[in-house]
Amino acid sequence: MALTRRALTRRALTRRALTRRPLAHWALTLPVLSGRARQTLAAGLLVWSCPFVAPASHADELADGNAAFDAGRYGEARQVWSAAARAGNANAAFDLGLLYDLGDGVSPNASTAFRWYRRAAEAGIGAGALNVGVMYDSGRGVRRDRAEAAIWYARAASLGQREAAFNLGQLYETGEGVPHNIAAAVAWYSMAAGAIPEAAAKAAQLAAHQRSEVAGPLVAPKPVWPAGGTAVPVSAAHSVTQLVWTAPAEPFPVTYFVELQAGAHGQFNEVLSRYSTTSATAVTLPGDEDFAWRVYAVAADGSGYAPSAWTHFGVAVTAPGTLPRATPR
Structure with a gap:
């Protein structure tokens, strides 16, 4: 059906x-x-x-x-x-x-x-x-x-x-x-x-x-939100967004490992790392800094991993009580 x-x-x-x-x-x-x-x-x-x-x-x-x-x-x-x-x-x-x-x-x-x-x-x-x-x-x-x-x-x-x-x-x-x-x-x-x-x-x-749908080495996931250079609209009172990636077919079972860094003037420090079984996770952004994130496909048996490139984004903070403006895509 x-x-x-x-x-x-x-x-x-x-x-x-x-x-x-x-x-x-x-x-x-x-x-x-x-x-x-x-x-x-x-x-x-x-x-x-x-x-x-x-x-x-x-x-x-x-x-x-x-x-x-x-x-x-x-x-x-x-x-x-x-x-x-x-x-x-x-x-x-x-x-x-x-x-x-x-x-x-x-x-x-x-x-x-x-x-x-x-x-x-x-x-x-x-x-x-x-x-x-x-x-x-x-x-x-x-x-x-x-x-x-x-x-x-x-x-x-x-x-x-x-x-x-x-x-x-x-x-x-x-x-x-x-x-x-x-x-x-x-x-x-x-x-x-x-x-x-x-x-x-x-x-x-x-x-x-x-x-297994494919053969060969692990394939890196592709970050799609926030995309590079995006100014993510968030409220000053509720600075929550979502990290989303596309998940290509892999030669064997994987889980995903997400890293999020924050900083300024090119100096970044890790603020979040977590595993995910699906291709998205919600995160709280610590302030109005610049951010960078990447995601790994990690072999379930621990035999290897494939990281995406770093993706950089900022935030567009709105005052409390004001709806964020949607970011065109």
Whole structure:
């Protein structure tokens, strides 16, 4: 049975089923939930933690917008959320994306929805990053770009979005936008398995028949986010970003080892090192310094490793209460 790519978007726990080929039709369900439930599930259903926490004043703004939405006063909800988003409320930015995506009280506008989703995503809303990935994957509101979709799925998955891990597993399984890599597909399906039965079944099926896809030495992973020279937008209060790399097929099982350094004037010191079974990890950046990172493919049996080149990036820090500006790609 072909699996469809899915997304936690659309009101609360709505699933948009994305057909495998062609990507032209959407299966949409809209459970009836209050604005409060919708806000909690859509923007906050994370397995680990979301780096953005709304201040009390922002929570009041969201409550006012939710109350207006529940009463069917969509124009009022839009005004409240627009003011809150422009004041820096990332959850309000996500809700505006939903309004324009669904056409509640406004004319549906996928391009506007995409821009608000991306603003929310850059501020640390995992569901926003998931929706950005889905829109790149399907070509709704933005030019279709599977490689870009893979990056956003990885960023969302590193923030706990299991649907994004499922979608990325499918991309690695088929080699769309990323290298064809069954081991990487199994890793991402395994991350999604606790929440998505289909992912657990796919992980087990592929692992049972997995074999080396290539011969020769280990191949170095390729860092793709942040790319070299990128100014990563982060909030001064929540300096969290994600490190994402593409994982080529390897001749034998590997894990990944990530190094992050920070410094100035060419003097760098290590601030983070960790292992990862998947091709992305979320990190907290210590201040507004310059950074460099690289990732190794490490043979599971310890017999060798292959490092990527160092990738250098900076940060674009915004004041607390201000949404980061999305970095064009």
